[in-house]
Amino acid sequence: MICGVDEAGRGPLAGPVVAAAVILDPTRPIDGLADSKKLTPAKRARLADAIRAKALAWHVAVASVEEIDTLNILQATLLAMQRAVAGLAIRPHEVLIDGNRCPSLDIPARAIVGGDATVASISAASILAKTARDAIMLDLHARHPQYGFDRHMGYGTAEHLAALRAHGPCRAHRKSFAPVRQFELFA
Numbered sequence: 001m002i003c004g005v006d007e008a009g010r011g012p013l014a015g016p017v018v019a020a021a022v023i024l025d026p027t028r029p030i031d032g033l034a035d036s037k038k039l040t041p042a043k044r045a046r047l048a049d050a051i052r053a054k055a056l057a058w059h060v061a062v063a064s065v066e067e068i069d070t071l072n073i074l075q076a077t078l079l080a081m082q083r084a085v086a087g088l089a090i091r092p093h094e095v096l097i098d099g100n101r102c103p104s105l106d107i108p109a110r111a112i113v114g115g116d117a118t119v120a121s122i123s124a125a126s127i128l129a130k131t132a133r134d135a136i137m138l139d140l141h142a143r144h145p146q147y148g149f150d151r152h153m154g155y156g157t158a159e160h161l162a163a164l165r166a167h168g169p170c171r172a173h174r175k176s177f178a179p180v181r182q183f184e185l186f187a
Helices: 041-054 065-071 073-086 120-143 158-167
Strands: 002-008 017-023 057-063 094-098 109-112
Touching: 002 073, 002 120, 017 073, 017 120, 041 120, 057 065, 057 073, 057 120, 065 073, 094 120
Parallel strands: 002 094, 094 109
Antiparallel strands: 002 017, 017 057
């Protein structure tokens, strides 16, 4: 029982960081798994459906903007990963994490740099984390359309920075991040 774990949303100026944990079923392979950043949104959505249908277990968890601002982005990411693994319906024997750091777990864990491109279960986790975070950002866009979250997903694009200058930040923005910190937060 090998579990893959990855996150989405470490770099953006807004929104939570999302982690997913996936235990794939070796008897039900899923064609096309890859690093979520290399897939189109439509392909990610199709693969996310297949992962949820065929995996032995999966769980998606978040660390909130408040947790990011309190803990820092690295610690919040590790917290989301812990939550994702803890939420699995099946306890894995080993956890493979994309990146160079492992969260504190009571299960053997190993960090694999570039694992989202080379380990199927990590690729699956990457896809679930990215599609879940994108859905959250689309919901935030519906509540705060002036920022264009539906286009940049909270990343610090020129469009997003212009919206921050024009409107100031909202509660979805990470006040601990330098480009946001320079503005006074809305009440």
